[in-house]
Amino acid sequence: MTDYTLPRFDHPPRPMAQRIGAIMWPSFFSAGVATMVFFAFVDPLALRDLTFPELSITRELGYTIGFFMFWLATAGASLFTWILLRPAARFNKPLPPER
Amino acid sequence: MNKKIAIELLDSSGNSLYESERKIYPRDVAGRFQSWRKVAVFVLLGIFYGFPWLRWDGRQAVLFDLPARKFYVFGLSFWPQDFVFLALLLIIAALVLFFFTTIAGRLWCGYACPQTVWTEVFLWMEQWTEGDRNRRMKLDKAPWGVNKLLRKGSKHLLWLVFALWTGFTFVGFFTPITELGARAPWQWSGWESFWVLFYALATWGNAGFLREQVCKYMCPYARFQSAMFDRNTLIIAYDPMRGEPRGPRGRVLGSVLQRARGLLDPGMAYDLVFRAAQHPTAADAAVQARGGTAIADSGIKDVAPLPKFELDQLGDCIDCTICVQVCPTGIDIRNGLQYECIACGACIDACDEVMDKVGYPHGLIRYSTQNAIDGKPTRVLRPRVFVYGLLLLTLCAGWAWGVSHRIPLIAEVLRDRNALYRVVGDGRVENSYTLKIINKDSKPQRYRISLQAPGGIVLAGGERTIEAAAEEVLSLPVSLSAPDSLHGKQTVTFKVETLDGQTRKSVPSSFFGPM
Numbered sequence: 001m002t003d004y005t006l007p008r009f010d011h012p013p014r015p016m017a018q019r020i021g022a023i024m025w026p027s028f029f030s031a032g033v034a035t036m037v038f039f040a041f042v043d044p045l046a047l048r049d050l051t052f053p054e055l056s057i058t059r060e061l062g063y064t065i066g067f068f069m070f071w072l073a074t075a076g077a078s079l080f081t082w083i084l085l086r087p088a089a090r091f092n093k094p095l096p097p098e099r
Numbered sequence: 100m101n102k103k104i105a106i107e108l109l110d111s112s113g114n115s116l117y118e119s120e121r122k123i124y125p126r127d128v129a130g131r132f133q134s135w136r137k138v139a140v141f142v143l144l145g146i147f148y149g150f151p152w153l154r155w156d157g158r159q160a161v162l163f164d165l166p167a168r169k170f171y172v173f174g175l176s177f178w179p180q181d182f183v184f185l186a187l188l189l190i191i192a193a194l195v196l197f198f199f200t201t202i203a204g205r206l207w208c209g210y211a212c213p214q215t216v217w218t219e220v221f222l223w224m225e226q227w228t229e230g231d232r233n234r235r236m237k238l239d240k241a242p243w244g245v246n247k248l249l250r251k252g253s254k255h256l257l258w259l260v261f262a263l264w265t266g267f268t269f270v271g272f273f274t275p276i277t278e279l280g281a282r283a284p285w286q287w288s289g290w291e292s293f294w295v296l297f298y299a300l301a302t303w304g305n306a307g308f309l310r311e312q313v314c315k316y317m318c319p320y321a322r323f324q325s326a327m328f329d330r331n332t333l334i335i336a337y338d339p340m341r342g343e344p345r346g347p348r349g350r351v352l353g354s355v356l357q358r359a360r361g362l363l364d365p366g367m368a369y370d371l372v373f374r375a376a377q378h379p380t381a382a383d384a385a386v387q388a389r390g391g392t393a394i395a396d397s398g399i400k401d402v403a404p405l406p407k408f409e410l411d412q413l414g415d416c417i418d419c420t421i422c423v424q425v426c427p428t429g430i431d432i433r434n435g436l437q438y439e440c441i442a443c444g445a446c447i448d449a450c451d452e453v454m455d456k457v458g459y460p461h462g463l464i465r466y467s468t469q470n471a472i473d474g475k476p477t478r479v480l481r482p483r484v485f486v487y488g489l490l491l492l493t494l495c496a497g498w499a500w501g502v503s504h505r506i507p508l509i510a511e512v513l514r515d516r517n518a519l520y521r522v523v524g525d526g527r528v529e530n531s532y533t534l535k536i537i538n539k540d541s542k543p544q545r546y547r548i549s550l551q552a553p554g555g556i557v558l559a560g561g562e563r564t565i566e567a568a569a570e571e572v573l574s575l576p577v578s579l580s581a582p583d584s585l586h587g588k589q590t591v592t593f594k595v596e597t598l599d600g601q602t603r604k605s606v607p608s609s610f611f612g613p614m
Contacts, residue, residue, distance in 0.1 A: 088437075088439065092439075
């Protein structure tokens with residue numbers, strides 16, 4: 001029978017740089033790959049004509065917008081994963097002292 | 100080099116670093132909160148399963164017609180151009196969630212979340228086929244036999260039928276459901292079959308197997324809901340001042356509310372809870388409560404075990420552990436508010452039942468605020484309630500105004516991008532456009548198209564009147580003509596209005612003459 005009276009291992013919080021890095025870097029990498037694959041098939045100018053023909057978007061601007069939109073999406077996913085992987089102890093904290 | 104490497108043997112049956120989730124067998128309980136939850140289940144699932152069958156003006160009342168890119172919700176119809184209302188509606192929904200969380204805690208989780216609602220129904224089916232908590236635990240431990248096969252088989256049959264019906268209803272929101280039913284299942288298209296099966300599978304998996312794990316490990320709201328909480332928010336709370344020290348006793352002792360002992364001092368009471376959590380009694384350990392201790396810093400080590408208490412020192416908690424057994428997420432609410440708690444109130448109903456049996460007043464576990472538990476006044480009206488409330492009111496009013504004041508006409512002008520202008524002889528130039536007119540009304544309309552432009556630019560062929568059927572999208576080629584003495588870019592405005600002048604739209608565009 002497992003002894004549930006022993007507290008389970010609770011990893012201490014990691015340094016801020018590590019947390020931000022673990023969210024931003026994999027998402028940056030994925031966004032880069034996604035941008036490359038996406039724009040290998042889609043010309044930003046063709047996309048502009050389909051969506052916002054009245055805006056003067058150049059190819060370079062199209063690539064840039066595309067990359068940052070991909071990065072926003074992948075970073076959002078990474079952030080979500082980080083929140084879900086935080087151990088319960090981070091949430092089950094005592095109430096802050098009253099002001 | 101004969102140094103021994105220090106090794107530690109992990110308990111082979113547990114305490115290993117990897118541990119699979121233990122199954123929770125929530126014990127059935129009846130009471131006030133459970134009745135409300137049942138009402139919520141019937142109302143919400145009634146809406147889900149019933150709405151696709153309602154009719155409105157000869158069509159399905161609630162239909163999200165994706166192929167036609169039109170959403171019908173009773174008397175309202177939404178077009179892709181009304182996307183902003185959908186976005187606004189989602190923002191309103193989020194604010195409603197924040198507002199009610201601030202005031203009354205996790206009402207959403209306990210009563211309204213599809214995860215909770217469907218899990219509840221799946222649990223009923225499990226109880227019908229496999230019996231109560233103890234029987235279910237026994238059945239799972241028993242070797243496979245006819246009885247187990249029959250019980251488990253009938254459970255899964257019920258689950259499967261219900262899940263498939265759920266999938267069918269889900270697709271019925273996107274394809275007219277009567278027609279979908281008539282074609283079932285062999286004449287369904289590939290996508291319809293896929294979504295029926297996929298949604299059925301998701302229902303079956305989420306409500307049948309994942310259950311509380313969705314709340315604990317997958318739900319974002321569970322992770323951030325505490326940001327809306329303060330000491331004046333309604334929570335499911337155990338009163339340690341009254342309950343501690345916990346312990347079994349015969350029917351010899353009255354409630355502390357009627358005894359000389361009275362309520363404990365909060366510091367003392369919370370210390371007792373914390374020490375009890377660190378050194379559980381045999382009964383507490385046997386129910387294997389999950390979750391953490393929210394009342395004290397988990398960094399505190401070397402907690403002294405509890406002494407043996409005299410009978411008259413005991414609080415009102417008889418340590419029957421029923422509150423843990425009924426918990427659908429398997430936590431011990433006596434350890435304080437935990438993020439795993441979905442505020443279903445099962446422990447309240449269970450504890451009230453036990454209090455009745457031992458002759459103590461209700462409310463050892465109750466729906467209350469932290470301030471009230473600590474014997475301080477609760478403030479309902481506080482800045483965050485006003486901020487959420489005002490934002491919510493503004494957005495709702497804005498949404499209602501926007502939806503009711505939509506113009507039932509969309510007009511857009513696309514310039515022909517192939518040529519800037521065309522010389523057509525007898526000293527005139529022309530520009531070509533495509534005029535897009537969408538009649539969003541549910542009856543046909545006649546529109547007058549006119550032009551407002553400088554420098555003698557006119558509509559080739561003059562003003563004209565066109566007719567659009569109900570909800571028709573028209574694409575009209577239009578040409579503007581001007582004398583070739585007109586140079587450069589000119590701003591022109593197309594005007595589209597109904598013959599009675601009730602609805603009108605102006606669309607700016609540009610005309611190019613020779614440079």
